[in-house]
Amino acid sequence: MSKTLFVRFGLAILFSTLVIARASLAPAEIMVAETLEWLTDSSPHVGEYEIVEANARTVSNWFQIHLKVKRVSSIKGGCPKESTFRVKSHTDEIAGMSAGTRVMFFLMSLEPEGNVRYKVSLDSPPKQGILDIAYSKDFRLLTKGNEIRELVKKRAALNRNVEIKDPEAIGNVFALGGNGAVRVEVPFESTAYQALYGGSSCYLVVPADADIRKRLLKQVKSKQTWVRSEAARQLSAFPDKEVRAILQ
Numbered sequence: 255m256s257k258t259l260f261v262r263f264g265l266a267i268l269f270s271t272l273v274i275a276r277a278s279l280a281p282a283e284i285m286v287a288e289t290l291e292w293l294t295d296s297s298p299h300v301g302e303y304e305i306v307e308a309n310a311r312t313v314s315n316w317f318q319i320h321l322k323v324k325r326v327s328s329i330k331g332g333c334p335k336e337s338t339f340r341v342k343s344h345t346d347e348i349a350g351m352s353a354g355t356r357v358m359f360f361l362m363s364l365e366p367e368g369n370v371r372y373k374v375s376l377d378s379p380p381k382q383g384i385l386d387i388a389y390s391k392d393f394r395l396l397t398k399g400n401e402i403r404e405l406v407k408k409r410a411a412l413n414r415n416v417e418i419k420d421p422e423a424i425g426n427v428f429a430l431g432g433n434g435a436v437r438v439e440v441p442f443e444s445t446a447y448q449a450l451y452g453g454s455s456c457y458l459v460v461p462a463d464a465d466i467r468k469r470l471l472k473q474v475k476s477k478q479t480w481v482r483s484e485a486a487r488q489l490s491a492f493p494d495k496e497v498r499a500i501l502q
Contacts, residue, residue, distance in 0.1 A: 284454045285454070287457075290409065291391045292461045294406050298361065299360075300361070300410060302325070304354065308353065320339075321339045323357075329410045341373060359372075374388045379396065391460040394446060418434075434491065471485075474489060
Protein backbone atom coordinates (compact mmCIF):
# COMPACT_ATOMS: atom_id res chain seq x y z
CA MET A 255 0.00 0.00 0.00
CA SER A 256 1.38 3.39 -1.00
CA LYS A 257 1.87 6.12 1.58
CA THR A 258 -0.89 8.24 -0.01
CA LEU A 259 -3.41 5.40 0.08
CA PHE A 260 -2.43 4.59 3.65
CA VAL A 261 -3.09 8.19 4.74
CA ARG A 262 -6.43 8.31 2.94
CA PHE A 263 -7.45 4.99 4.49
CA GLY A 264 -6.51 6.26 7.95
CA LEU A 265 -8.44 9.50 7.47
CA ALA A 266 -11.50 7.56 6.32
CA ILE A 267 -11.44 5.42 9.47
CA LEU A 268 -10.97 8.50 11.66
CA PHE A 269 -13.90 10.28 9.98
CA SER A 270 -16.17 7.25 10.41
CA THR A 271 -15.19 6.99 14.09
CA LEU A 272 -16.01 10.66 14.67
CA VAL A 273 -19.41 10.32 12.99
CA ILE A 274 -20.28 7.29 15.12
CA ALA A 275 -19.07 9.03 18.28
CA ARG A 276 -21.11 12.13 17.49
CA ALA A 277 -24.21 10.03 16.90
CA SER A 278 -23.70 8.21 20.19
CA LEU A 279 -23.50 11.53 22.01
CA ALA A 280 -26.86 12.73 20.61
CA PRO A 281 -29.14 13.53 23.56
CA ALA A 282 -31.80 10.95 24.38
CA GLU A 283 -35.11 12.52 25.31
CA ILE A 284 -37.94 11.22 27.47
CA MET A 285 -41.03 11.81 25.36
CA VAL A 286 -44.48 12.53 26.81
CA ALA A 287 -47.58 13.05 24.67
CA GLU A 288 -51.29 13.41 25.41
CA THR A 289 -53.94 11.05 24.08
CA LEU A 290 -57.10 12.17 22.31
CA GLU A 291 -59.21 10.67 25.09
CA TRP A 292 -57.46 12.75 27.76
CA LEU A 293 -57.51 15.89 25.61
CA THR A 294 -61.26 15.46 25.10
CA ASP A 295 -61.95 14.94 28.83
CA SER A 296 -59.89 17.93 29.94
CA SER A 297 -60.69 20.51 27.24
CA PRO A 298 -63.87 22.52 27.84
CA HIS A 299 -64.48 22.98 24.11
CA VAL A 300 -63.75 20.61 21.24
CA GLY A 301 -64.75 21.20 17.66
CA GLU A 302 -63.99 20.45 14.03
CA TYR A 303 -63.17 23.53 11.96
CA GLU A 304 -62.25 24.37 8.40
CA ILE A 305 -59.42 26.84 7.92
CA VAL A 306 -60.39 29.91 5.89
CA GLU A 307 -57.09 31.77 6.05
CA ALA A 308 -53.67 31.25 7.67
CA ASN A 309 -50.95 33.85 8.35
CA ALA A 310 -47.62 33.63 10.21
CA ARG A 311 -46.28 36.45 12.42
CA THR A 312 -43.02 36.75 14.36
CA VAL A 313 -43.34 37.20 18.14
CA SER A 314 -40.05 37.17 20.08
CA ASN A 315 -38.36 33.82 19.35
CA TRP A 316 -41.62 32.23 18.24
CA PHE A 317 -43.85 32.36 15.23
CA GLN A 318 -47.56 32.80 15.76
CA ILE A 319 -49.85 31.25 13.20
CA HIS A 320 -53.14 33.13 13.03
CA LEU A 321 -55.94 30.98 11.70
CA LYS A 322 -59.28 32.31 10.53
CA VAL A 323 -61.69 29.39 10.82
CA LYS A 324 -65.31 28.38 10.38
CA ARG A 325 -66.99 25.65 12.39
CA VAL A 326 -67.89 22.32 10.83
CA SER A 327 -69.23 20.76 14.03
CA SER A 328 -69.18 21.43 17.76
CA ILE A 329 -68.33 18.19 19.55
CA LYS A 330 -68.05 19.46 23.12
CA GLY A 331 -68.87 22.78 24.77
CA GLY A 332 -69.97 25.81 22.80
CA CYS A 333 -67.59 26.19 19.88
CA PRO A 334 -68.28 29.42 17.94
CA LYS A 335 -69.37 29.31 14.29
CA GLU A 336 -66.50 31.57 13.22
CA SER A 337 -63.34 32.63 15.02
CA THR A 338 -59.65 33.45 14.77
CA PHE A 339 -57.30 31.10 16.59
CA ARG A 340 -53.69 31.76 17.48
CA VAL A 341 -51.17 28.92 17.75
CA LYS A 342 -47.41 28.86 18.43
CA SER A 343 -44.90 27.41 16.00
CA HIS A 344 -41.12 27.07 15.79
CA THR A 345 -41.22 28.00 12.10
CA ASP A 346 -43.23 30.27 9.85
CA GLU A 347 -44.37 27.32 7.77
CA ILE A 348 -48.13 26.95 7.49
CA ALA A 349 -48.01 23.67 5.60
CA GLY A 350 -50.93 21.49 6.60
CA MET A 351 -52.91 24.56 7.69
CA SER A 352 -53.83 26.02 4.31
CA ALA A 353 -57.31 27.20 3.41
CA GLY A 354 -59.82 24.37 3.22
CA THR A 355 -57.98 22.11 5.70
CA ARG A 356 -60.17 20.38 8.30
CA VAL A 357 -58.71 20.53 11.84
CA MET A 358 -59.84 19.24 15.24
CA PHE A 359 -59.30 21.95 17.86
CA PHE A 360 -59.16 21.43 21.64
CA LEU A 361 -59.85 24.79 23.29
CA MET A 362 -59.38 26.05 26.84
CA SER A 363 -61.50 29.16 26.32
CA LEU A 364 -63.62 31.00 23.74
CA GLU A 365 -61.99 34.41 24.11
CA PRO A 366 -60.96 36.30 20.94
CA GLU A 367 -58.07 34.52 19.28
CA GLY A 368 -58.93 31.79 21.76
CA ASN A 369 -56.65 29.65 23.80
CA VAL A 370 -55.88 26.69 21.54
CA ARG A 371 -54.58 23.86 23.67
CA TYR A 372 -54.09 21.30 20.91
CA LYS A 373 -54.95 20.75 17.27
CA VAL A 374 -54.84 17.81 14.88
CA SER A 375 -55.20 18.01 11.12
CA LEU A 376 -57.94 15.70 9.87
CA ASP A 377 -56.82 15.91 6.25
CA SER A 378 -53.14 15.08 6.80
CA PRO A 379 -52.50 13.98 10.42
CA PRO A 380 -48.77 14.13 11.34
CA LYS A 381 -47.02 10.81 11.93
CA GLN A 382 -44.08 11.69 14.19
CA GLY A 383 -43.46 13.65 17.40
CA ILE A 384 -45.37 14.93 20.43
CA LEU A 385 -47.33 17.92 19.08
CA ASP A 386 -50.43 17.87 16.89
CA ILE A 387 -50.25 14.07 16.73
CA ALA A 388 -53.26 11.79 17.25
CA TYR A 389 -52.50 9.13 19.88
CA SER A 390 -55.07 6.87 21.53
CA LYS A 391 -55.00 5.39 25.03
CA ASP A 392 -54.50 1.90 23.56
CA PHE A 393 -51.13 3.06 22.17
CA ARG A 394 -52.19 3.57 18.57
CA LEU A 395 -51.07 6.31 16.20
CA LEU A 396 -54.13 7.51 14.29
CA THR A 397 -53.39 8.68 10.75
CA LYS A 398 -56.88 8.91 9.25
CA GLY A 399 -59.24 11.81 9.81
CA ASN A 400 -62.32 9.60 10.19
CA GLU A 401 -60.62 7.55 12.92
CA ILE A 402 -59.72 10.71 14.84
CA ARG A 403 -63.19 12.19 14.43
CA GLU A 404 -64.92 8.99 15.55
CA LEU A 405 -62.73 8.53 18.62
CA VAL A 406 -63.17 12.13 19.81
CA LYS A 407 -66.95 12.04 19.32
CA LYS A 408 -67.22 8.72 21.15
CA ARG A 409 -65.17 10.03 24.06
CA ALA A 410 -67.11 13.30 24.27
CA ALA A 411 -70.37 11.34 24.47
CA LEU A 412 -69.21 9.96 27.85
CA ASN A 413 -69.52 13.49 29.31
CA ARG A 414 -66.35 13.18 31.39
CA ASN A 415 -65.12 16.65 32.27
CA VAL A 416 -61.84 17.21 34.08
CA GLU A 417 -60.81 20.75 35.04
CA ILE A 418 -57.08 21.46 34.83
CA LYS A 419 -55.36 24.76 35.62
CA ASP A 420 -52.05 24.13 33.87
CA PRO A 421 -52.35 21.88 30.80
CA GLU A 422 -48.59 21.81 30.20
CA ALA A 423 -47.79 20.54 33.71
CA ILE A 424 -49.53 17.24 33.06
CA GLY A 425 -46.73 16.32 30.67
CA ASN A 426 -44.07 16.45 33.39
CA VAL A 427 -43.04 12.81 33.69
CA PHE A 428 -41.34 13.42 37.04
CA ALA A 429 -44.50 14.71 38.73
CA LEU A 430 -47.44 12.72 40.03
CA GLY A 431 -50.34 12.19 37.70
CA GLY A 432 -53.58 12.70 39.55
CA ASN A 433 -56.43 15.00 38.58
CA GLY A 434 -57.99 12.45 36.28
CA ALA A 435 -54.86 11.49 34.36
CA VAL A 436 -52.24 8.74 34.40
CA ARG A 437 -48.92 8.72 32.54
CA VAL A 438 -48.20 5.24 31.25
CA GLU A 439 -45.12 3.91 29.53
CA VAL A 440 -45.68 3.09 25.87
CA PRO A 441 -45.04 -0.52 24.78
CA PHE A 442 -42.17 -0.97 22.35
CA GLU A 443 -44.25 -2.93 19.83
CA SER A 444 -46.96 -0.24 19.48
CA THR A 445 -47.33 2.24 16.63
CA ALA A 446 -47.37 5.04 19.20
CA TYR A 447 -43.87 4.07 20.36
CA GLN A 448 -42.46 4.16 16.84
CA ALA A 449 -43.89 7.65 16.31
CA LEU A 450 -42.93 9.00 19.72
CA TYR A 451 -39.49 7.49 20.37
CA GLY A 452 -36.74 10.04 21.00
CA GLY A 453 -33.93 7.84 22.27
CA SER A 454 -35.32 7.06 25.73
CA SER A 455 -38.59 6.18 27.46
CA CYS A 456 -41.95 7.15 25.95
CA TYR A 457 -45.09 7.98 27.91
CA LEU A 458 -48.70 8.78 27.05
CA VAL A 459 -51.09 10.76 29.24
CA VAL A 460 -54.31 8.76 29.42
CA PRO A 461 -57.54 9.34 31.35
CA ALA A 462 -57.86 7.61 34.72
CA ASP A 463 -60.42 5.09 33.51
CA ALA A 464 -61.60 1.94 35.27
CA ASP A 465 -59.57 -0.36 33.00
CA ILE A 466 -56.38 1.52 33.91
CA ARG A 467 -57.22 1.27 37.63
CA LYS A 468 -57.81 -2.48 37.33
CA ARG A 469 -54.44 -3.00 35.64
CA LEU A 470 -52.57 -0.91 38.23
CA LEU A 471 -54.18 -2.74 41.15
CA LYS A 472 -52.85 -5.97 39.66
CA GLN A 473 -49.38 -4.54 39.05
CA VAL A 474 -49.05 -3.13 42.57
CA LYS A 475 -49.00 -6.75 43.78
CA SER A 476 -46.20 -7.75 41.41
CA LYS A 477 -43.12 -9.58 42.69
CA GLN A 478 -40.94 -7.08 40.82
CA THR A 479 -40.11 -4.05 42.93
CA TRP A 480 -39.95 -1.55 40.07
CA VAL A 481 -43.34 -2.68 38.75
CA ARG A 482 -44.92 -2.24 42.21
CA SER A 483 -43.28 1.16 42.65
CA GLU A 484 -44.45 2.52 39.31
CA ALA A 485 -47.97 1.18 39.80
CA ALA A 486 -48.19 2.76 43.27
CA ARG A 487 -47.10 6.12 41.84
CA GLN A 488 -49.71 5.98 39.10
CA LEU A 489 -52.47 4.95 41.50
CA SER A 490 -52.36 8.51 42.86
CA ALA A 491 -54.88 9.24 40.13
CA PHE A 492 -57.41 7.03 41.95
CA PRO A 493 -57.69 8.43 45.52
CA ASP A 494 -60.51 6.12 46.66
CA LYS A 495 -60.71 4.10 49.88
CA GLU A 496 -59.58 0.80 48.34
CA VAL A 497 -56.49 2.37 46.77
CA ARG A 498 -55.57 4.26 49.94
CA ALA A 499 -55.86 1.04 51.97
CA ILE A 500 -53.53 -0.80 49.57
CA LEU A 501 -50.94 1.95 49.52
CA GLN A 502 -50.78 2.42 53.30
